[in-house]
Each structure stands twice: as structure tokens, then as C-alpha cells.
Amino acid sequence: KAGVTQTPRYLIKTRGQQVTLSCSPISGHRSVSWYQQTPGQGLQFLFEYFSETQRNKGNFPGRFSGRQFSNSRSEMNVSTLELGDSALYLCASSLREGQYEQYFGPGTRLTVT
Amino acid sequence: KQEVTQIPAALSVPEGENLVLNCSFTDSAIYNLQWFRQDPGKGLTSLLLIQSSQREQTSGRLNASLDKSSGRSTLYIAASQPGDSATYLCAVGEGNTGGFKTIFGAGTRLFVKA
Numbered sequence: 001k002a003g004v005t006q007t008p009r010y011l012i013k014t015r016g017q018q019v020t021l022s023c024s025p026i027s028g029h030r031s032v033s034w035y036q037q038t039p040g041q042g043l044q045f046l047f048e049y050f051s052e053t054q055r056n057k058g059n060f061p062g063r064f065s066g067r068q069f070s071n072s073r074s075e076m077n078v079s080t081l082e083l084g085d086s087a088l089y090l091c092a093s094s095l096r097e098g099q100y101e102q103y104f105g106p107g108t109r110l111t112v113t
Numbered sequence: 114k115q116e117v118t119q120i121p122a123a124l125s126v127p128e129g130e131n132l133v134l135n136c137s138f139t140d141s142a143i144y145n146l147q148w149f150r151q152d153p154g155k156g157l158t159s160l161l162l163i164q165s166s167q168r169e170q171t172s173g174r175l176n177a178s179l180d181k182s183s184g185r186s187t188l189y190i191a192a193s194q195p196g197d198s199a200t201y202l203c204a205v206g207e208g209n210t211g212g213f214k215t216i217f218g219a220g221t222r223l224f225v226k227a
Contacts, residue, residue, distance in 0.1 A: 004156075033215065043202065043217035056212030090156055097213040099144045099164050099206070104157040 002027065004093050004105035012111045018079040021108045025072050025093030032074040033102065034066060037088040046089075049074055050097050078110075086112045115140045119203055119218035126193055127226050134188040134221045136203030141181045144206040144213070148177050148188050150199040151220070157202065161188070193225045 005024045013019050025032050034046040045058040049068035066076040072093070078085055088107045094100040116139045126132055136146070145164050149157040161170045161177040163186070169178040176189040190197060200220040208214055 031213075035215075035217075042219045043204075045214045045216065048213055050213075056208065056214045058214065088154075092157075092215075098208065101159055101162045102147065102204075102206075102215065103159060104149070106156040109154075 004091060004103055006089075006091050006105040006108050008108060009106065010109045010111075012113060013081050014113055015081055015083060017081050018077060019081060019110060020075055020077045021089055021091075021110075023074045023076075023091030023093075023105060025074070025091075026103055029093035029095055029103075030072050031094045031097050031100070032068055032072065033092045033094075034074070034076050035090045035092070036060075037090060037107070038086075043090070046076065048097070055097065081112045083112050086110060115143075115205060115207055115216045117203060117205055117216050117218035119201075119221050121221060122219065123222040123224075125224045125226065128193060128195060130193050130225075131189070131191050132193055132223075134190070134201050134203075134223070136186040136188070136218055138184045138186075138205050138216075140207065141184055142207060143181065144208060146177075146179050146186050147204045147206065147215075148175075148186075149202045149204065151202060152199050160201075190223075193223075195225050195227045198223055198225050 031050045033048040048056045068074045090107045092102040092104045120135045147162045148160040163179040174191040202220045203218040
């Protein structure tokens, strides 16, 4: 069974631009969560989607948004990029919400210049 | 607000040594606790998942315990090998019918010397 895939793997953007990252969960998994990882803040929860609905959101500004499609694939969007948005963005999928094991993708490395 | 702390921040041991990584959390109302390893520049690999009703889980040379009442978990690695060198992350899952989220500790960087 294929693992969680994320595209693109690397991205370089300029301040003020916007970016869309994609995540394809493991087949059959319906919950997708997104995380931002930086050297200073570590791994921080961005949002969680289940059945095409955003179920929970972390403490990030409204520039960070996302959505989930009917096939459980998810996208996250960051508008008006800032230098501080440079990070590794990780996506994780699980069978459902709650007590299920999370499986992570390889991440998208975003660099904002 | 849930806070997850991992001690030590870094650890260097000779090959073959048994070691314990510690994780503590401030709010015991958790769904589960999961241990991950992360190699430099890579995503996370799940090692062990302990449900809130469980006390421990084992996989090969790894054993993780959970004490919800004291807000503590430990990851025991037996007979460490150079290939175990990585950052180990502890994560607690919490939530309710309104949604679910995972809170991570800062990790323990482990180096196993050959």
C-alpha cells in the first residue's frame, strides 16, 4: 500500500506570493492533518480535516488555509508569504480521527526569499 | 493548554547500551500518545502508538510506557545501534467531537557511537 505522498517536495517562493501544497493520504484514510516544522518552534499543528470538513485549527493566522476533497486528498494554501513561513510542511493521514495511528509524508520544504 | 516536554534534548551513547527517553505532558485528557523518529530532512516514522487506556506497547527493541495520571511516557531502546541515531519525538493526541489535534514535544536527538 502506498504511503502518504506530498507534492511538491521543494519550493522556493518570494515574499508576498501565495503557495499551494498537496497531500495524498494512504488509501482508505479519511483524516488528514497538517503541521509546520521549523528549527525554532518545532512541529506545530496547523489543521485537521475529516470528511471534507476542517475539524480543528492550530494557532496560525488566516493566511493559512486548507481543504479536503471527496477522495480525502488535501491541499493547504498560504497567501501573502512571509520570510517566517519558510519551513518543512508535513502532512499526516489516519484511518479516522481520534485514537488512530498517524502516518506522515516526506514533507514539502518551502523557502521564502 | 497542553505542553509536551522531552528530556534530554540530546543524548550520545556507545553502541549496545540500553537507554530511556522521557516525555511529559501537562494535561492528562489525551486520546493517545505516539512516538516517532525523524531522520535529518525527512518526514516522521511512527514507532509506537499507545492508546489512553493502555500502559505500554512493544515493538522489537522498543518499549514505550504511558502513565496518564502522572503525565509521563518513556521510550526504552534496548541494545542501541548506530542506525538508531535520529531525533525521537513524542506526540500526544487530544480532542473531542469538535475535532482532534496532536501536540509534539521538541524531540530528543540521539547519537549512537559505533
